Amino acid sequence: MELIIIFISAAVVNNFVLAYFLGICPFIGVSNKITSAVSMGMATTFVMTITAIVSWLLFNLVLVPYDLGFLQIPSFILVIASLVQFVEMVIKKVSQSLYRALGIFLPLITTNCAILGLALFASMRSYTFPESVVFGVGAGAGFTLALTIMAGIREELELAEVPEAFKGAPITLIIAGILALAFMGFAGMI
Amino acid sequence: MKKNVTLSKEFLKGLWDINPVFRQALGLCPLLAVTVSAINGIAMGLASTFVLVSASLLISSIRKLIPPQVRIASFIVIIATFVTIVDLVMKAKFPDLSKELGPFIPLIVANCVILGRQEAFSSKNSPGRAVLDAFGIGFGFLIALFVLGSIREILGSRTILGFTVLPDSFEPWIVMILPAGAFLTLGILMGIANAYNIRKERIAKQTLMEKFKMAVAGRNVNQPEAK
Amino acid sequence: MKVYKIITTLSVIGLMSGGILSQLSNWASPLIEANRKAETERAIFLVQPGGKSYEMINVPGVELFKVFDENIASIGYAMVYNGNGYGGNIRIMAGISDDLKEVRAIEVLELAETPGLGTKITEEPFTTQFKGLTAYPSIELIKGAPPLKPNEVQSITGATISAKAVVDIINNGLRIVRNSVSEGSQ
Numbered sequence: 001m002e003l004i005i006i007f008i009s010a011a012v013v014n015n016f017v018l019a020y021f022l023g024i025c026p027f028i029g030v031s032n033k034i035t036s037a038v039s040m041g042m043a044t045t046f047v048m049t050i051t052a053i054v055s056w057l058l059f060n061l062v063l064v065p066y067d068l069g070f071l072q073i074p075s076f077i078l079v080i081a082s083l084v085q086f087v088e089m090v091i092k093k094v095s096q097s098l099y100r101a102l103g104i105f106l107p108l109i110t111t112n113c114a115i116l117g118l119a120l121f122a123s124m125r126s127y128t129f130p131e132s133v134v135f136g137v138g139a140g141a142g143f144t145l146a147l148t149i150m151a152g153i154r155e156e157l158e159l160a161e162v163p164e165a166f167k168g169a170p171i172t173l174i175i176a177g178i179l180a181l182a183f184m185g186f187a188g189m190i
Numbered sequence: 191m192k193k194n195v196t197l198s199k200e201f202l203k204g205l206w207d208i209n210p211v212f213r214q215a216l217g218l219c220p221l222l223a224v225t226v227s228a229i230n231g232i233a234m235g236l237a238s239t240f241v242l243v244s245a246s247l248l249i250s251s252i253r254k255l256i257p258p259q260v261r262i263a264s265f266i267v268i269i270a271t272f273v274t275i276v277d278l279v280m281k282a283k284f285p286d287l288s289k290e291l292g293p294f295i296p297l298i299v300a301n302c303v304i305l306g307r308q309e310a311f312s313s314k315n316s317p318g319r320a321v322l323d324a325f326g327i328g329f330g331f332l333i334a335l336f337v338l339g340s341i342r343e344i345l346g347s348r349t350i351l352g353f354t355v356l357p358d359s360f361e362p363w364i365v366m367i368l369p370a371g372a373f374l375t376l377g378i379l380m381g382i383a384n385a386y387n388i389r390k391e392r393i394a395k396q397t398l399m400e401k402f403k404m405a406v407a408g409r410n411v412n413q414p415e416a417k
Numbered sequence: 418m419k420v421y422k423i424i425t426t427l428s429v430i431g432l433m434s435g436g437i438l439s440q441l442s443n444w445a446s447p448l449i450e451a452n453r454k455a456e457t458e459r460a461i462f463l464v465q466p467g468g469k470s471y472e473m474i475n476v477p478g479v480e481l482f483k484v485f486d487e488n489i490a491s492i493g494y495a496m497v498y499n500g501n502g503y504g505g506n507i508r509i510m511a512g513i514s515d516d517l518k519e520v521r522a523i524e525v526l527e528l529a530e531t532p533g534l535g536t537k538i539t540e541e542p543f544t545t546q547f548k549g550l551t552a553y554p555s556i557e558l559i560k561g562a563p564p565l566k567p568n569e570v571q572s573i574t575g576a577t578i579s580a581k582a583v584v585d586i587i588n589n590g591l592r593i594v595r596n597s598v599s600e601g602s603q
Contacts, residue, residue, distance in 0.1 A: 018369060019369050020223065020369075021218070021219050021220075021222040021223040021369065021372065022219055022223075022297075023219070024218040024219045024222065025216070025218065025219070025302055028215060028218070070274060070278065071274075072274075072296075073270045073273055073274045073277070073296050073299055074266075074267050074270035074271060074274065077266050077267075077270050077299050077300070078263070078266065078267065078270075081262070081263060081266060112300065113219045113220075113297045113300035113301070115300075116296070116297060116299060116300045117293065117297055117300075120293050120296050120297070121293060124293060163381070163385075164384075164385075164388060165381050165382070165384035165385035165388055166377075166381040166384070167384075168215075169215040169377075169380055170377045170378070170380040170381035170384060171377065171381075172377070173373045173374070173376050173377030173380065174373065174374055174377035174378070174381075176373040176377075177369075177370045177371070177372075177373030177374035177377060178370070178374075180368070180369045180370040180373055181365070181368075181370040184368070184370070
């Protein structure tokens, strides 16, 4: 039950993008097309899940026992950076087209605050191991959801007449605001 | 890198021309998250500026010693170290502020503005220029944080920096202090910034065209006389 | 040769970073600890206005403090317990009388409720209702009409879930405290 609450909370109620503002850069950059949004979401979810596992092990088996809490930020970000490199290599091997679609945003997952935020939140709330993993998957699912909805709206938006000055980031932010209002409706779920 | 850029220009460009928020849409996560009030915006801006300036100074000083293959990793560790310093000092000396800004101080590490400046500027320029550039970008970021924070605080809680500025008869717009308000306000602000720039460019283009036309016309008038 | 240089650079940067941070953390951690203590203390004396000193009592599941006045006589407890509200976790400290039957005051320590609606649980008139509220057998939340019985609290329009969460948190926390305190005295 506790695990379900954590999942729903991370995925929709406290959606990383729309409630915590984490991962805005890829949210604005890669939300032009549904296909690339879904791939980006899946890559991020994958990295998030592994990050949740690795950072939990690192925090609870190394940093806490040896009283090295102050090294939390540098060690987390290094773990994330190496994980992203790894995912990049795998995707490059597996699918060239996917690799081209995700373009420069794959290395940018490193500076995607959503991933670091996930690791920090999980350790701050002293989640147990299964809770951490569920939190990682949930946050990834929420990120993918927000990104895909946004991409769907933006595909339609190409047919609309947006004022010149509001094209690109501004209109995306305004839509995100409306989406954030809509997502508030999920709040009663937990 | 162009070496003929004047030092003051190196600083000033960050305030508007390449303002990280309004012109590059970078560093939006901390910007949106902490700007519930103007004071939070200022605190976040100062913390980010400190990290950016310190990291730029250090990285530009040792830029020739870092092997290019591990460039990014080294930058990240250096930035993370400075962020931890800020985080510890804030927790120790300003507990209230640190509680308000919560996990967003550690997340300065993942602010693309800071890593981006190291990669694009500090790793290629002298420490003096790098520090000026960092101050410029940092203040540009601070201005954006302050503007957004002020608007949201005035409309959302009728106050600015804790002082009540709007009468009781004004019903606070709760949406402004909700996440949605952050997105909407920033979207509108960026749209206005874009509109201003588009106008400026059009005027610049027009004056250029007029000058060109005048020059052409002038030559046409002059030529027969020269014959 | 190149690999050698890469490893040296990274280790030097890593060691420097670790060294600086460990020094700084030696300086900062006692201060951070003191801040945390001061904050708990402030909340305890807020919910138990006559309190001058306190000691922690070991009860599994809740944070419980016994509070004393200037004559070192016990005036009651301060209890910290949490639960889910509308937007996430709510953490509340409640001042409770010695017989665990009356709530003296409450202080919300943490919340993630909707600003302007759910956050009303931290404001008057909602909080005032908990001053001298009968909490035995349990606190009841009522809607619409003003409270008549001494154990009733009026809900907040538009934020029923948040208000209910506060009442539930105090009731649940008190139940745990009652069980363990009565076990301890037997």
